[in-house]
Amino acid sequence: MNVIGKKVRKVDGQELITGRAKFAGDYRFPGMVYGSVKRAGVPAGRITKIDADAARQLPGVVDVLTAADIPGPNLIGVLPPFDQPLLASDEIRYDGESVVLVIAESAEIARRAAEKVSVTINPYDPILTVDDALAPDARKIHETGNVTFTKKLIKGDAAAAFEGADVIVEGVYETSNQDHAYLEPETVCAVPGRRITLYASCQSPFHIRGHVAANLNLPASSVKVVQASTGGSFGGKDDVATEIGALACIAALRLNRPVMIAHERAESMIGSNLRHAARIRCKTGATKDGKIVARDVNVLLDGGAYASESPFVTMKTLIHAAGPYTIENLFVESTTVYTNKTYCGAFRGFGVPQVTFASESQIDELADKLGMDRLEIRRLNGLKAGDANATGQVYQQSVGLQETITKIAESVETSAPTTEDDRYLYGTGYACVAQGISNGAEGVDVTGASVQMSQDGSVLVGIGLTELGQGSRTVWAQLASAILGVSLDRVSVRLVDTDGVHDSGPTVASRSTTVGGMAVLKAAEEVKKSLVTMAGLMMKTDAENIELRDGFAILKMDDNARIPIPDVATAAYWTGFPLMNLAFSKAPDADYDHDTHQGDVYIAYNYGTHRMDVRVDKLTGQVKVLNHLAAHDVGKVINPLGLEGQIEGASLIGFGFAHMEKIRYRDGIIQNANFADYALPSIKDRIPTATIPVEDHNPTGPFGAKGAGEPPVAAAGAVFANAVSDAVGVRFERLPITREDIVEAIERGNHD
């Protein structure tokens, strides 16, 4: 019955397939009204007049709110000082800025009424590029200027080391904004009462609770946030749910009626954070043997109008710019700037896909320049246990990069590319990645979980992190099942209710299995103590002689001496042993110098090596992925099926990032805020990802596990670029590499 490492179906799969799962948009309460916002419609300017008379006169309109109606500070954001208004009152910083909230008896009326609101804006010349934003005489988008956040990582002496390098490669790499494109747009439903309850499709319920309370000017203890079933998030519902959640709660308390706000697709793209577009200048120096001796990277991220999670994304690019390699001399500078565009924030991978594309491009270029094997140069420079990484952190365990390279190398002969023919070009790419697991030095890394056994032996797990589709509920259920010896169908994992668990921070950074799992483990271990103590009393032996397994408390020395767990639980209850525990788990403290970014950052890294074989149609630029191998060191695999899902899903996001997805702006206005014009992979574009797990035991994770949700994004994006470059014979320095780009590159090559 031990389910650790077993292929387990999603514990919430059936409810999702059968439609029993309740999404925020499924909630209905008597008297419920609907909210819709009027957005600025121009990327920069100052509001001079708001006229909502026409909207108010529309039958079915219940209320119209402006910034003046917000009881609290009218500010949200990830880190104080919060820089984003719920409703803009004077300055407009991007096209999608919310200005007026209309509440009506139906969502349709609310939308039509919002259209009738007239907002007069005195426009400014929008600042639309990082260069314009950083120009010395640039208009300040925020009072603090146009630099959102800037940091340096300094290790060794890169400048000096370049002097001694035999070969140097240098390039400028660009990536585009990417939309999270979850199936379910952002939705919240606020229900007033003694305390206000917000049902939300969201990623970070505690973050929402804090901002709802602040903007209502109420104590946070008066606000309860309950996660509804959430149809994807990928970082995207990390802060926008805060905005619409606070607005819905304000309206609900004002009207004493339930209020739902559900974004339409266009709003989800325009009015919610995107992946940062990046420009990365990267320079790498190596000896003639291929040993990298120095790297110098300058990362410029376009953060859009508000800070959101830019500080953390900036740090992440800094720390990951070296890739999974031992480079003794590093200089990385990373800066996010404000522009008059949709704000950027968390997105699966969190800055790492951008820098990994640059880094892995340069590794290929270096190999080519040195005439080395592309995989061999990765192996040569790749991190091993005991090596110091980019921040100087040394792991003595769970550095499985080399094994992922070996696994990929071993695969070569079984997946050799077909030879070229007239119509098609064939190529193979490799990419390696290391991605830090958990928040680490970026923020606090704590979680809480509760495990409660009822007298019938069934188990309820609560946790402060969110299930967003990633399969975490299944992992948490497996952990509780394994510790308590009950079958998986006797374990239920509830979605977050902020009342019932520690503030566990955001569900980001691939931390659900590790940091979240450790809390579940800890809570389950405490309940186990009560059970084995009780069973010991019942069997007249010491607790340490009892194990919980297969639904029984079993005497270790005599498998036949066993008591059903429900009987033990009932006896424990009546004897007065606690059957519930709320555990708090804290990752080891990060020990870190924030000036040089040297020190211990993360509790672990996930390491990966990908190989991709592609066939490129010379006429159409169409890329067929023939083969995609993704080897990742994930520590102990808790659920192989879940791991496959994570690696396949993340790889597809990386593929979309590298090949298809591009937010197109014209004069600061997004031109393709719909799924007809914004190309992203559909089910027909699914690539044939094969997961190759490497299990290098991680002492800081439950049963030795590490997170896996993000790293494949970066590797898949980079490996696609390298594979296509290999096929076409041209280096691409900009993502996405679309079919048009490929055709153009082939044509240019033919003319050269």
Place this chain on the structure above:
Amino acid sequence: MNVIGKKVRKVDGQELITGRAKFAGDYRFPGMVYGSVKRAGVPAGRITKIDADAARQLPGVVDVLTAADIPGPNLIGVLPPFDQPLLASDEIRYDGESVVLVIAESAEIARRAAEKVSVTINPYDPILTVDDALAPDARKIHETGNVTFTKKLIKGDAAAAFEGADVIVEGVYETSNQDHAYLEPETVCAVPGRRITLYASCQSPFHIRGHVAANLNLPASSVKVVQASTGGSFGGKDDVATEIGALACIAALRLNRPVMIAHERAESMIGSNLRHAARIRCKTGATKDGKIVARDVNVLLDGGAYASESPFVTMKTLIHAAGPYTIENLFVESTTVYTNKTYCGAFRGFGVPQVTFASESQIDELADKLGMDRLEIRRLNGLKAGDANATGQVYQQSVGLQETITKIAESVETSAPTTEDDRYLYGTGYACVAQGISNGAEGVDVTGASVQMSQDGSVLVGIGLTELGQGSRTVWAQLASAILGVSLDRVSVRLVDTDGVHDSGPTVASRSTTVGGMAVLKAAEEVKKSLVTMAGLMMKTDAENIELRDGFAILKMDDNARIPIPDVATAAYWTGFPLMNLAFSKAPDADYDHDTHQGDVYIAYNYGTHRMDVRVDKLTGQVKVLNHLAAHDVGKVINPLGLEGQIEGASLIGFGFAHMEKIRYRDGIIQNANFADYALPSIKDRIPTATIPVEDHNPTGPFGAKGAGEPPVAAAGAVFANAVSDAVGVRFERLPITREDIVEAIERGNHD
């Protein structure tokens, strides 16, 4: 800002007064349907046929369920083996027995349809008295026979001690059934989903959860019970909510629609437990100095058709039959029997009012026989610290009976009775009571509570016990406020949600302040640890130098060195100190011989002495209570205002029990199942109770507190009987003593 001992208004007072509190009947969900049951209508028999065709054909009827439709064992109860069916399938044991559940689009249709269900029953001669039930050839109401539960308490040698007594009094005392008569009848609302949620007006949510799960044949972890605001319970919603809760959940899952079941007043009286009617044979022997040397008591309780909480009530009568006196030789036998009447169970006081009436009557009779002062004889025999009580338990602290007698004695001159005149008789009564606090040896005495501080310093308290109007939420908020140094308006106490807290057993036995309060205290102390540790780091001092007070963390040696608690909480969160704790509190183990009922039972006793002055109208029998003093040793008073409310409310229930309330049966059918025919005190009958607190520090309660919710019921009932007897000059041996009884006694006296 320390609120312990301060008069504090109910923290939920405003929501109740303004109608914001959400009762179970206030819940509305789309698609909700309503349930109503067809009841047996005869007190005993066997079902031969059920015909629901006419009901099914009524427009708006959605479903009809019988016993065959219950997935689980179709059994509920307090202790296994559970003896009560949700829906009767063959045997009918009382008139109010539920047989068929009808679900319809409205409550009105459901009721009308239920009336149309035809249940054919082959009737038995009902067994309607304890004597008939105990007759040797009596029909067995249950397979196990007609004795629900019987126990003995044996201390010393009562038979021998009577031999040496100078004076003996003996009598048979009877009390009637009493209805809980809360404003809000029993109501539940079941909402299906991934897990089923039951919103319930209830007293013991975990008890409900277990039975709902069992009867649904689902793991308990699939069931979530949330207490709705509850308009009174007094023990009455302890098990009936289980019955209608399970029925509602079964129907909700079957139909996949929300289901509400709300009792009408008649159902609340007929189909839900009552206070046990009792017949108590009591014999007390004393020396000529008034020292009681022996008591022999036989308690017979009419438990009605099912066991409910009869075992616990039986035990309680056993333990309390000696009253608050040191009696070295005791023999008590207490038996509950099944009859074909509405089942009896928990009711504020829990058997103690019945035996206290008998005991205090005998104390007066003894005093009269010996020519002693009625208060003096109580003082002489009353328990003091260090004395062994009825079970031989010795408390070295918090035995404040003597002080309550002293306070009452001191009051005499200020409230001397008016002399008699032609129309009126005047009398004064005294009564003492001791009532055990907490479940003690009757059951497990554990509770759980969670305390969570948000980064803004506001506090949310969760607990496994229910607020039923008794003011416990206010007490729990005061405790958290006092420990954490934040003002009361920053503390919110949520109603029970079984997901979020330990199974804390039922909210009974005056245990909310003590056993519940200790859990809140413990959880708050853990959060405090994080705060003072953090503040210590911030002030560069040790945690023990920090106190939390007035919203600040303050350096003990320098009142000016202070940091606002929200700043400390925010820093603690970001540093990784837990700001939430789920504490488990367990009362000291009871050490108890269940054969003789000797040993340690309760964590404490509440002791009280009442005085009542009455004026009796000789013509009408009307009793005017001129004066009612209620002195109770409650340990530390947490909220004097709440204590007054508890003592006044409990006294009024005792007054109704002693003077007005009587369930009238004819042939096993209740004749007065409505508030027109069932006389109970209205606001106009409110008696002028004055609360006199005695604060004898209790080491097992928070800040030294003890419970106070139940003891005044017994004392007020007994003191009324003694006061009226004093006025009329006749001993009454049956409660209630109605106006008719009084007039009759006076007339009889005039003829004698």
